[in-house]
Amino acid sequence: MIEDVREAxxxxxxxxxxxxxxxxxxxxxxxxxxxxxxxxxxxxxxxxDLRYQIPVKKISKFFEGLRNGKILATKCGKCGSVYFPPQNDCPKCKVTDLEWMEIVGEGEIVTYTVISVKPPSFAHYPDYVVGIAKFKETNVTAWIDGPREKIKVGGKVRLEIVKREPEGYLTYKLVPV
Ligand SMILES: [Zn+2]
Structure with a gap:
């Protein structure tokens, strides 16, 4: 896991x-x-003091989606691969301008880990849980927010749009159902 590398x-x-x-x-x-x-x-x-600037023009629909209450992935019309976070190109087929689709319904926690030793840019957050959940469309990696006893492998989750504080930007998280 990337987190393990960061911790080391x-x-x-x-x-x-x-x-x-x-x-x-x-x-x-x-x-x-x-x-x-x-x-x-x-x-x-x-x-x-690091500030990240990531070009997002090609996936601006994703951020529009968050503002409109939708969590969007992209799908390659040729091979059917679904990308989340969305990307504009399918590296397998070299196809560009992929189709947009919403991730809906419930997923299942595949794995998760509690992050207590945080990378510098996350050091101001309380300990948090990061996990991977399998949805019908694709796997989603995100923070899992909820009572610890409800966070377990095989547990059901849904995706929710939240405001990440203290920064105040929109993002998504997994929430146990
Ligand atoms: Zn493809």
Whole structure:
């Protein structure tokens, strides 16, 4: 899982920062030898404020859908593959401008995990659950929001449009039925 990779990375970074702190305390400078070459490196540590800009023009219908209470996927007319989150092209057939379809009804939780060690851009959220649910049309990966005892493999869920706080943007989540 991507989350596992992120967690391992976070641990590495924390460990490196600890070592750097120790070096700075000992020598008065954040300078350390690069492990492979022995070249001296100055390590500067500062908080990064990341902002993502992702081109969404080709899937703007998806965001219109959220505003109108619909959760939309795309479907390739040639091979029948369904894409969610939607994408404009089918990489299998090299077909472009796929058809739009709504994901409706109930799905079933295939797997889920509780995220307590969060990547930096999610660090301000309380612990959350991410899972995959199988719907008739396609699998959906999303946050699962509901009482923990109702979140279980095989449990039924539906997709809901919600406002993600504190950012206040529309997104979707899985909710146990
Ligand atoms: Zn296709």
């Amino acid at each position: 990375k976070q641990r590495d970074i924390r460990e490196a920062l600890r070592q750097l702190d120790a070096i700075t305390k000992m020598t008065g400078l954040p300078i350390y030898p690069e492990p492979k070459t022995g070249n001296l490196l100055w390590a500067d540590v500062r908080e990064l």
